[in-house]
Amino acid sequence: MTVKRATSGRRMRLGVELRKLRERAGMTSTEAAQMLGTSAGQLSNIEVARFGASADRVRALARIYDCSDHAFVEALAGMAGGRQRGWWEEYREILPTSLLDLAEMEHYATALHTAYTSHMPGLLQSADHARDVFRQVVPELSPPEIEHRLSHRIKRQAVLYRADPVPYTAVVHEAALRMRFGGPSVARRQLEHLLGMSEREHITITVIPFDAGGFPGAGQSIAYACGPAPQLDTVHLDQSHGSALLDAEAQLHKYRMVLDRLKAFTLTPEKSRDFIHNIAQQL
Template identity: 35%
Template sequence: MGLRTSPTQRQRRLGIELRRLRDATRMTAAEAGAYAGLSGAHLGHIESGRTAIPEDKLRALLTAYGCESKTFTEALVTWSEAPRGWWHQHRRDTTAGARDLAEMESMATHLSGFEPLHLPGLLQTPEYLKALITAAFPNSTAKFVDRGLEFRLQRQEVLTRGSAPTYHAIIHEAAFQMHFVDTAIMRRQIVHLIDVARLPHITVQIVPFKSGTLPAVGTPFVIFGAADPALSTIYLEHDAGSVFLDDQEHLTRYADIFDRLATLALPPVVPESERTSYETRDSLSLLQHLLYVL
């Protein structure tokens, strides 16, 4: 079997974690590989994500590295065994970053994201998304728009599957004031947002204009939570392309930023039956106000 020329983010991350563990023991690749019956060169390819590693050899390496966390070990085993996902069918009409995003969403145990100017992709209605694609790519063909819509709708299924991750979305009020969609589409998008926010595993908070100074974050981001917090991943999206961050410094920083945003945001949308007072200023109240004024 040949080496991978374009490892996915999951494959790269598995290799990164194995390299971190090996570096902590100060073993050479040849020394560590010997514990699992691997050559140093083969282990190097595994650490770069260019080839897979069987479960028995992975467990042998983790034992050699002194990894005692069962949660950490089983998470890495799950990553190593993950099959090719549905997103591979879109390899000709999506970027590698978009496919990595879909894969990381599928592997996460919980998702936490902030959007300053758009509604989160996992919560967009088809007509909102279609308007967004058309506005961003005015010369796009109908086929391009349809494939983009199909890919996004398949991504959204991660929230309705049997083992759906929990999802906490924080959205700035500015996202509802953008004029790339008409008023009728935005109104239906808000109603959809209220409906999905009532699902027990989905939390939606709105940051109002009057919230004060926001933390220093200039781009949308998502935290892909893992069973072991050390295996979480930060996803940043901007015009130059997507970026995945996995070092502990970034994980700590963005977790802190998200916590601060959650504090600045209004209380989450909850079913009306759970509301204790209609005088409460919360995310649902603001969304209902937006429905009135739009």
């Protein structure tokens, strides 16, 4: 085990899930540590992500906790013992930790589902559009801060271009399509970029028009990342005061329902492309 100077969201999630398994087994950290052959302090440090844990140690803990869900255990083992630094680590001490956690979440997701009302999804933003979005941040960002955030956002988009691109489904409200960040020409190119991305086999973009009226989750920006096992799914909420990662079972269930119910309010992918094209033609 090694002590990590900077704890990633993924490492923290592993510790939380191991603690949940121990508590469901009705065991104290002292009892579990004795069976594992370590100290209660070392086990506690794994659970709060101060220490890492090897995949074999994760499997050993799962056996101690009598967890018979093989797929879940292997998914946890896959989260353990990592030595490679993700590209997002170069932004540590430069950008808020929540942005690094978001990039890490997207990188390891098996599928992504997003729903945005007033903004374009970050993974689908053009550079010019994103730059102007960052110029509107309050309190105001300095030019270097804007460029750091922009480069981070563009690098996040690699999950859609890599050899094994993550399947991505995006719901975008008409309000977001009509926002003219950067002026009409930038807005038109953003819509053209959106149309181009919608043609990719692994990307599905659907639109909620104003005519659809009210709908579940209105006013929220929701990003749902599917993990290698359903228990490891994560919800990212982007709010004016900051972002939040949610992973409690009840929270995951709620946002699965929200995203599922949104389907009744969206146009088909084909009609959505026509809708986007028509708005672009008006600019």
